[in-house]
Amino acid sequence: MQRQRHLVCFSVGLSVLGCRHRHVSAGRYCCCHSRGRFRAVSTRTAMLTGLSQHKPLTFVTSNEKKLAELRAILRDLVGMEVTIEARHIDLPEIQGEAEDIAREKCRYAARAIQGPALVEDTQLCYHAFGGLPGPYVKYFLRNLGPEGMEKLLAAWDDKRATAQCIFALAVDADAEPHLFTGQTLGRIVVPRGKRNFGWDPIFQPDGHEKTYAEMSEGEKNAISHRFRAASRLAEFLRNHYTTR
Ligand SMILES: O=c1nc[nH]c2c1ncn2[C@H]1C[C@H](O)[C@@H](COP(=O)(O)OP(=O)(O)OP(=O)(O)O)O1
Numbered sequence: 001m002q003r004q005r006h007l008v009c010f011s012v013g014l015s016v017l018g019c020r021h022r023h024v025s026a027g028r029y030c031c032c033h034s035r036g037r038f039r040a041v042s043t044r045t046a047m048l049t050g051l052s053q054h055k056p057l058t059f060v061t062s063n064e065k066k067l068a069e070l071r072a073i074l075r076d077l078v079g080m081e082v083t084i085e086a087r088h089i090d091l092p093e094i095q096g097e098a099e100d101i102a103r104e105k106c107r108y109a110a111r112a113i114q115g116p117a118l119v120e121d122t123q124l125c126y127h128a129f130g131g132l133p134g135p136y137v138k139y140f141l142r143n144l145g146p147e148g149m150e151k152l153l154a155a156w157d158d159k160r161a162t163a164q165c166i167f168a169l170a171v172d173a174d175a176e177p178h179l180f181t182g183q184t185l186g187r188i189v190v191p192r193g194k195r196n197f198g199w200d201p202i203f204q205p206d207g208h209e210k211t212y213a214e215m216s217e218g219e220k221n222a223i224s225h226r227f228r229a230a231s232r233l234a235e236f237l238r239n240h241y242t243t244r
């Protein structure tokens with residue numbers, strides 16, 4: 001079964017913070033080392049990866065909080081400033097395993113954009129439920145709210161949960177997506193903290209006293225499932241979108 005979904009397409013131009021290389025300008029692909037040295041993209045590398053400066057990488061998501069976190073994380077990881085342009089695309093979203101959902105979202109996005117596309121799918125997996133609600137967490141949250149999602153586990157002693165993020169990147173319209181996964185282990189608690197992002201109030205990461213929702217942006221972004229997935233994505237961007 002497929003559902004038609006309305007997604008906002010954010011075209012991401014990667015410009016560089018503090019780059020000393022005059023030939024690298026906003027809109028061209030450029031990454032830097034975390035140590036602060038910059039590398040410019042050559043045409044050859046761009047061709048090899050299916051990218052060219054005429055085809056900007058586009059992040060397709062309907063969720064502005066995801067976008068805000070990714071911007072902050074990438075800026076810290078690779079020193080890239082992300083400028084955003086929004087347009088609307090209708091993309092179908094399949095049911096199935098998380099990886100397949102991310103892959104299929106990405107294929108549709110890349111075809112719709114006719115160029116490099118980045119998408120993301122997030123899951124919240126209760127260990128007591130064999131991984132559910134997993135990729136369907138959005139629909140649980142919409143109908144139960146954070147309170148109801150915590151009460152689901154009332155009859156179980158095992159409150160453990162895994163927060164998972166999968167980025168899928170297609171380097172061109174017809175390219176097979178690359179997946180970048182990150183997980184953070186924690187447990188489900190009675191809601192605490194801000195109510196501005198999904199299930200953040202009920203997820204308390206292992207080794208921390210606060211829920212995601214009680215943490216500052218920086219605290220969450222230093223340990224989150226999204227940070228871990230974005231670190232792998234950033235590594236790929238450094239290796240494939242740049243020359244040495
Ligand atoms: O870090 C997070 N902390 C708390 N909640 C979160 C987080 N990240 C996603 N979420 C929520 C949003 C949605 O209710 C569900 C994932 O569903 P998911 O399909 O990946 O997101 P979405 O539909 O909002 O955006 P998209 O257009 O990119 O698919 O979990």
Ligand SMILES: [Mg+2]
Pocket residue numbers: 138
């Ligand atoms: Mg979604």
